[in-house]
Amino acid sequence: MTQSRKEFEARLRQIGAERYHDLHPFHHRLHGGQCTPDEVRAWVINRYYYQHSIPMKDAAFMSRVEDPALRRAWRSRIEDHDGTEDNEGGIRRWLRLAEAVGLDPDYVASCDGVLPATRFAVDAYVRYVREKSLLEAVAASLTELFAPKIHANRIEGLLRHYDFADDSSLAYFRNRLKEAPKDVAFGLAWVLDHADTAEKQDAAAKALIFKTDVLWSQLDALWGAYVEPARIPPGAWKPDTGLRMRQAS
């Protein structure tokens, strides 16, 4: 049976409450200050791959949108990440974080050393948006609903526990606190408007679950590879490589 707007929104929010990656032990470890410098670096390297793929995902979405007005509304997401003349953009901000944790930003930007499991998960997301319905693509983006909380916790936890954390290195997260709400308000309204049958509501909910899997599995991979007992797969980043010439203290 088709749920009311309110019921359906509650169902989507419940998915976040149960499955969003703020519940993953890696984040507790990171925000609680238990990560070693190398674990933080591994997170920064692997999460960069996600960041750098997000505008590709958004372009894949736009490449399927016939309505110029919807394309215009979506375009700011690409600008937020890739940057504009007056905005350095999320990707460059992420590379500042990479530098702050002692990594060579060029190494991070090369995406060498990213875990294969990270690539598989992230590439699956880009492909999902390219291939599934527009409704499913927009619904998958709704993990942004749950992001402000994790970003706020992250800023607080990193500032408290790690020397590298300051306004410059954490600029990515502060900016997302400003940018994400407008995107998600648009995306949520769009999904609530367009998921007007039980079948579409199920598809949208499934898409959001899929996306929580994409995020969660990246942290699983990170944990398996870099948290003791570390089992780094062949070819992935090894501690003591890819560092800045002059190491952050």
Added chain:
Amino acid sequence: MTQSRKEFEARLRQIGAERYHDLHPFHHRLHGGQCTPDEVRAWVINRYYYQHSIPMKDAAFMSRVEDPALRRAWRSRIEDHDGTEDNEGGIRRWLRLAEAVGLDPDYVASCDGVLPATRFAVDAYVRYVREKSLLEAVAASLTELFAPKIHANRIEGLLRHYDFADDSSLAYFRNRLKEAPKDVAFGLAWVLDHADTAEKQDAAAKALIFKTDVLWSQLDALWGAYVEPARIPPGAWKPDTGLRMRQAS
């Protein structure tokens, strides 16, 4: 054998000299003032489908570009067509032309009545850019090399021969005269830089030929359907439909 930059550029330009759609009889008819109002309308309706698909094509390209700098350089193409806060954009400008020739812009924007052959050709271009190499995708965009001449001829020819033609209705073409040169300078340099083997040069040349086919076949379809003896296929636009309530004089 790999051609020098200069030889290869000359080869690309020769493709335009032999195959660009400024050579098509429909354009001679249009620019020479021999088109009936309905033929002009059919052109405006069908060409809209191409216009409205171009940002999808550019987003498809960006969805495959890993390098944020290349994505940033490409993004202005989408802005030029979809518009920004201070720029109405090419698609809205095209709809002003639609209104000026007596069509209901909502009808034109609906893409109802577009010839199937137009859809097939334009969709093939979007798919080409989604599936082929980045080099082939950029090379296909190089028909812009030949566009300023056709736009200048068109502005002159339309102003001389048709009552609907004025600064407002022809704004699309005037703007393209300003926008296209920066895009094509970037695209040409990129292709010359990246087509560094004979094999890649052949692929790039073939891509440009493909694109000239996409443009040419749209005019063939238009001619076959709307120029006497008109053979309008089922479902395509019929004269006296899709008009503005108050018809342009």
